Amino acid sequence: MYYTCICMYNPQRGGRRCNESIRSVENTKTKKMSAVKLESETMADGVSQLQKQLVDYTASLFDEAFLDEQFNQLQQLQDENNPDFVVEVVSLFFKDSERLVDELTKALDQQTVDFKLVDKNVHQLKGSSSSIGVQRVQRACIAFRDCSEEQNVEGCLKSLQHVKHEYSLVKNKLETLFKLQNQLLAAGGPLPR
Amino acid sequence: MVTASATASASASSSAAPILMGWDGDEKPHVLAVDDSFVDRRIIEKLLTNSACKVTTAENAHGALELLGLADGQQNFGNTVSKVNLIITDYSMPGMTGYELLKKIKESPTGKEIPVVVVSSEHIPTRIEKCLEEGAKEFLLKPLRQSDVNQLRCHLMKLGNPSDEGMVCMGR
Numbered sequence: 001m002y003y004t005c006i007c008m009y010n011p012q013r014g015g016r017r018c019n020e021s022i023r024s025v026e027n028t029k030t031k032k033m034s035a036v037k038l039e040s041e042t043m044a045d046g047v048s049q050l051q052k053q054l055v056d057y058t059a060s061l062f063d064e065a066f067l068d069e070q071f072n073q074l075q076q077l078q079d080e081n082n083p084d085f086v087v088e089v090v091s092l093f094f095k096d097s098e099r100l101v102d103e104l105t106k107a108l109d110q111q112t113v114d115f116k117l118v119d120k121n122v123h124q125l126k127g128s129s130s131s132i133g134v135q136r137v138q139r140a141c142i143a144f145r146d147c148s149e150e151q152n153v154e155g156c157l158k159s160l161q162h163v164k165h166e167y168s169l170v171k172n173k174l175e176t177l178f179k180l181q182n183q184l185l186a187a188g189g190p191l192p193r
Numbered sequence: 194m195v196t197a198s199a200t201a202s203a204s205a206s207s208s209a210a211p212i213l214m215g216w217d218g219d220e221k222p223h224v225l226a227v228d229d230s231f232v233d234r235r236i237i238e239k240l241l242t243n244s245a246c247k248v249t250t251a252e253n254a255h256g257a258l259e260l261l262g263l264a265d266g267q268q269n270f271g272n273t274v275s276k277v278n279l280i281i282t283d284y285s286m287p288g289m290t291g292y293e294l295l296k297k298i299k300e301s302p303t304g305k306e307i308p309v310v311v312v313s314s315e316h317i318p319t320r321i322e323k324c325l326e327e328g329a330k331e332f333l334l335k336p337l338r339q340s341d342v343n344q345l346r347c348h349l350m351k352l353g354n355p356s357d358e359g360m361v362c363m364g365r
Contacts, residue, residue, distance in 0.1 A: 070336050077239050077339070085239060092231045123285065127314045128232040131336045 047189035054180045055192050061177065066170050070133030090174055093132045097167055100125045104160055108153065118148045118156060125163070134174075136166045221247040222349045225274065227257040227282040227294065228312075233335065237281065240342040246349075249274050254289035254297075257282065263301050277307055278349045283335075284313035284320065292324055299328045308348040312337060 061067045078085040103121050107114055126141035140163040147155030181191055224246045226237045234250045241248045251257040257280070258264040262273040280298065282291040289297075291311050298304040311324045314335040321332045330348045333341055 073336070073338055074236070077236070077243065082239065089232060089235050092235060096231055120287070123314075124230065127285075127335065128230055130314060131230070131232050131236055133336075 043188070047184070047187050050180070050184040050187055051189055051192055054177075054184055057177060057180055061173055065135045066173050068133045068135040070130065072133070074133065087178055090132060090178075093128055093134075094171060096128055097125060097137075101160070101164060101167065104163075108156055108160060113151075113153055113156070115148050115151050119145065122148060134166075134170045137163065137170055140166045221245055222278040222346070223247045223249065223274070223276055224279045224281060224349075225249050225251065225257060225260060225277045227251045227254060227280065227286070227291070229253055229283065229286045233283065237337060237342075240337060240339055241281075243339060244342050244346060246279075249277075253286055254282070254291070254294035257294060258297060261298070261304055261307075263297065263304050279345065280307055280309045281345070282309065282311055284311050284324070285315075292320075292327065295324060295327050295329055310345060310348065 058067075062071075074086050074089060082088075100121050104118060104125075107118050107121065122141050122144045126138055126145065129135075129138040129141060140159065144156065144159035144163055147159050184191060222245075224241050226234065226241065226248055228234045228237060228250070229252055234252065238248045238250055249260060251260055255264060259267060259272060260274050261277065262270050282294050284291040286294075291313075295309050295311060298307060298309055305328075308330045309328065310331045310333060311329045312333045312335050313320065316334055324332050331345070
């Protein structure tokens with residue numbers, strides 16, 4: 001029996017050897033069978049490219065101090081039982097932070113600023129930033145706290161702007177990070193640890 | 194951290210599952226974690242379940258006292274939890290602080306035997322001292338790591354087990 005065409009999946013896993021065996025047989029019909037290499041090599045390339053992109057992007061976030069070691073700790077907590085742990089906790093952080101920023105905006109907008117309230121909210125924001133590992137936001141909160149301790153309204157308003165700025169930067173970065181992770185998972189690749 | 198028990202494990206790597214010391218297979222230690230931050234509650238819960246503990250969380254001291262059946266004038270005991278082997282509480286919480294919660298627990302005849310650990314994002318020596326004086330087993334700095342939580346297992350109270358008398362935990 002002769003086949004007109006052979007489709008080989010995954011040249012990396014014996015497909016190449018298979019092809020060589022076919023080409024080395026005496027029978028010309030077999031020898032000249034066309035062989036179609038399926039896309040798996042390209043697929044593997046695609047996955048490793050995405051992995052590299054993700055690793056590089058993550059490294060840049062650490063280099064630029066958007067993230068620190070605590071974020072690594074959170075990633076280590078993610079496992080098969082809780083595959084979305086990091087996204088879940090970061091989403092909680094986003095929700096909580098946006099609420100706290102609103103409270104702070106309101107508090108600083110009052111005729112008489114309640115600095116105790118400001119301090120309480122900044123403390124909470126600093127705490128959750130530290131728990132997530134978003135270092136630049138945490139640092140901005142520390143500076144904010146100094147101003148609120150001095151009861152310096154001007155300083156507090158500037159600090160709030162800075163916090164909002166750092167928060168929106170890191171939110172963007174994290175959303176991009178999660179998008180890259182999803183792309184990698186969709187392409188069948190495992191997330192780098 | 195070293196325990197004096199004969200089955201002491203060598204300092205466990207932070208990623209390895211901690212050795213269950215004296216706990217029966219099915220009986221997971223029950224930890225009550227108190228923190229007003231959503232983010233921190235979720236994280237501590239994960240750290241504890243990774244350390245093979247059953248976890249109940251409370252978002253403030255009053256809620257914690259209710260779960261323990263220790264709230265002032267508590268009438269309804271329907272929501273109380275059974276057999277808490279360890280309490281971990283944040284220091285800074287609105288209303289009642291972790292320190293005040295610690296005091297309340299230590300003042301109660303049923304609560305005082307339960308080991309309490311206080312955590313805080315701020316390193317303030319006077320704060321640490323007063324918590325330890327009031328009977329906290331440890332005072333830890335946030336953010337907590339898996340290794341911190343694994344080490345807390347030596348504080349877990351095994352209810353009604355006299356063989357625990359010999360176990361000693363060295364401080365950090």
